[in-house]
Amino acid sequence: MVGILTQSALLDGLRDGVAIETLAWRFHVALVEAMVMVAQHVGVAHVALTGGCFQNRILTEMAISRLTEAGFTPLWHHNIPPN
Numbered sequence: 001m002v003g004i005l006t007q008s009a010l011l012d013g014l015r016d017g018v019a020i021e022t023l024a025w026r027f028h029v030a031l032v033e034a035m036v037m038v039a040q041h042v043g044v045a046h047v048a049l050t051g052g053c054f055q056n057r058i059l060t061e062m063a064i065s066r067l068t069e070a071g072f073t074p075l076w077h078h079n080i081p082p083n
Contacts, residue, residue, distance in 0.1 A: 005030035028059055032066045039072050049076040052083035 005026050013023045039047050047067050054060045060076060067074040076082070 028062055031059065032062050035063055036066055036070045036072075039067065040070070044072070046073045046075055049074055050082045054082040 010023055010027065013026075035047065049060060049063055054063075054076065060082075064074045064076060
């Protein structure tokens with residue numbers, strides 16, 4: 001499991017010259033891992049992915065994949081936008 005990415009870690013990465021694309025990827029991974037951790041803590045089987053942030057294809061696909069891998073059933077929009 002990837003650790004949660006802190007704001008200071010992002011800023012350190014910027015200062016150290018880490019590529020913006022790499023920092024963006026790390027942010028997405030950290031956000032998805034946080035989703036998994038919350039679902040595990042709450043103890044639910046289904047996780048609904050809705051709201052404007054799930055217009056982000058990368059975030060949505062990553063969340064679906066990781067939640068499924070962790071044993072959850074992700075639910076997401078198919079016919080209408082998530083916002």
